[in-house]
Amino acid sequence: MTTLPTSTDKKLGLVIDLDTCVGCHACVVSCKGWNTENYGAPLSDQNAYSGAASGTFLNRVHSYEVQPADKAAQLIHFPKSCLHCEDAPCVTVCPTGASYKRVEDGIVLVNEKDCIGCGLCAWACPYGARELDAEEKVMKKCTLCVDRIYNTNLPEEDRQPACVRTCPAGARHFGDLGDPDSDVSQLVAERGGFDLMPEQGTKPVNKYLPPRPKDVEPEFDILAPYLEPIATDGKGFVGWLDKALSALPGGAK
Amino acid sequence: MHPAPSVIIFTTFSGLGFGLLFWLGIDATAPTGWVAFVFFAIAYLMAVGGLVASTFHLGHPERAIKAFSQWRSSWLSREGIAAVFTLLIMALYGAGLVFFGAQWSPLGWLGALGALATVFTTSMIYTQLKTVPRWHHWTTPALFLALSLGGGALLSGxxxxxxxxxxxxxxxxxxxxxxxxxxxxxxxxxxxxxxxxxxxxxxxxxxxxxxxxxxxxxxxxxxxxxxxxxxxxxxxxxxxxxxxxxxxxxxxxxxxxxxxxxxxxxxxxxxxxxxxxxxxxxxxxxxxxx
Incomplete structure (x- = not known):
């Protein structure tokens, strides 16, 4: 049944640090690499070598410019994948029972053998976490690398989602967000982790850590005043040059 | 949202077809014989044609039977059940009118109720989506029902x-x-x-x-x-x-x-x-x- 469990034993999920993400897309590549050859149908590409390439990805990195009122603009890289919501609207809309949320760890998965490819779960997801594969015609989504995290054939350090394992900046963290003492829960509490689109009522498990406030640079260089740019009300040669050039036809006044 | 022809055809024609079935179901002096045959044929062509069109946007239509299983949570599943229920009941009711000249009214009323339920459940597939604020509003089911009943009334004269x-x-x-x-x-x-x-x-x-x-x-x-x-x-x-x-x-x-x-x-x-x-x-x- 695609009704949601009232509670799950664990709430496995990701914590993504928007302060440290450098926007390298390594998580995108490692995710596609792992998931195209493991759990379920492969992640196909269409016209991969043409100008109109597209393909299925379970994780994508957006970049946003944020302009504070009185400071310099910030560029923030923003990885986005399934948030494994507690109140996952994608699960309840599924007519076949293909979509489900696991009681043991809260991971939201698709049983691809039951998926009719109607796309309604992707319609119900506010985050764009689900993509219908154009080749296999079934719904693909982040599995939280369910085939890695419990996989005893892998060395212990590899038993975490591919995106977390590969992140060179340490911007991605994996753990049980239902346990208040876990490392990820501590990190969220410490850094003020937040939900995406809380008004949608999905109660996402994945949390995002905000960029840290920018430092205000102190005046540390005693020579700086001497390096100030040439004054606009130039005197002497510069002043003469300014006037002479302005006097030319079409010259800037 | 992408205006896929299959869902436009589905919502338009199924709405009209089930609207016509509603009026045929509650008609106190329903037509019989050939006249009934023509009305029911039009209603079924539209209702079933629309439903068939809707399967064209499925990735795996061969598994469509599984869509009847999740009625507890899914409006799409409820719609499928309501549609099939209505079509079966109205087929019996229609057979009575066409072949036996007999009006089995309770069946007609049940079918009419089913037709309303089908249109309502269709509209709820869209209305339930908080992700599409324009649809997440009372006007969506109101419009689907008014259009279906109005169009059905027009078709039934x-x-x-x-x-x-x-x-x-x-x-x-x-x-x-x-x-x-x-x-x-x-x-x-x-x-x-x-x-x-x-x-x-x-x-x-x-x-x-x-x-x-x-x-x-x-x-x-x-x-x-x-x-x-x-x-x-x-x-x-x-x-x-x-x-x-x-x-x-x-x-x-x-x-x-x-x-x-x-x-x-x-x-x-x-x-x-x-x-x-x-x-x-x-x-x-x-x-x-x-």
Missing amino acids: RVTVALVLLLVAAAVQIAAWYFGDTRLKASGTSLASATGLGGIGEVRAFEPPHTGTNYLLKEFVHVVGRKHATQLRLITLLLAFAVPIAILLLGVNHITALLAVVSHIAGVLCLRWLFFAQAEHVVGLYYGKR
Whole structure:
């Protein structure tokens, strides 16, 4: 049944640090690499070598410019994948029972053998976490690398989602967000982790850590005043040059 | 949202077909014999034709039978069950009228109720989606029901009832457009809430995650067709409502009735195209689009 469990034993999920993400897309590549050859149908590409390439990805990195009122603009890289919501609207809309949320760890998965490819779960997801594969015609989504995290054939350090394992900046963290003492829960509490689109009522498990406030640079260089740019009300040669050039036809006044 | 022809055809024709089945079901003096055959044939062609069209947008239509299993949570599953139930009951009721000249009224009433339930559950597939604020509103089921009942009345030749219901449907459609145009803004979902970065300053999509397009943009961000929305709204009002209403007022014969029906269907197709093309999915915000 695609009704949601009232509670799950664990709430496995990701914590993504928007302060440290450098926007390298390594998580995108490692995710596609792992998931195209493991759990379920492969992640196909269409016209991969043409100008109109597209393909299925379970994780994508957006970049946003944020302009504070009185400071310099910030560029923030923003990885986005399934948030494994507690109140996952994608699960309840599924007519076949293909979509489900696991009681043991809260991971939201698709049983691809039951998926009719109607796309309604992707319609119900506010985050764009689900993509219908154009080749296999079934719904693909982040599995939280369910085939890695419990996989005893892998060395212990590899038993975490591919995106977390590969992140060179340490911007991605994996753990049980239902346990208040876990490392990820501590990190969220410490850094003020937040939900995406809380008004949608999905109660996402994945949390995002905000960029840290920018430092205000102190005046540390005693020579700086001497390096100030040439004054606009130039005197002497510069002043003469300014006037002479302005006097030319079409010259800037 | 992407206005897929399969769902436009499905919602338009199934709505009309089940609307006609409703009126046939509650008709105290239902037609019998060949006349009944023609009415039921039209109703089934539309209702079943629409349902078949809807399977064209499935990735795996061969597994469609599984869609009847999740009625506890899924409106799509409920719709499938309601549709099949209604079609089976009305087939029995219709067989009585066509072949035996007998009107088994309780079956008709049950079928009429099923037809209403089918149209309502269809509308709830869209209404339930918080991700599409324009649809997440009482006007969506109201419009689906008014159009289905009005169109069904028109098809079954009920002049006064059709007149009233088409006027109601037109009013509901105008209300849906009026409220719909501000629904995304009123939903409180914005790029600021989507990224959680609004507290720092004004957020702008700087660079998309890929150079090409993707499933999400194709399915949820439809921009091109919105440019003629105002003209299409006028055409919708004219074809779906004004022309049939004028014909009903001026008096109907077989030719003008056909004209009214054709005009109404063309108008509803246009209306449904707008229903999808103008619906903004919140995921577009992540891409700086609507």
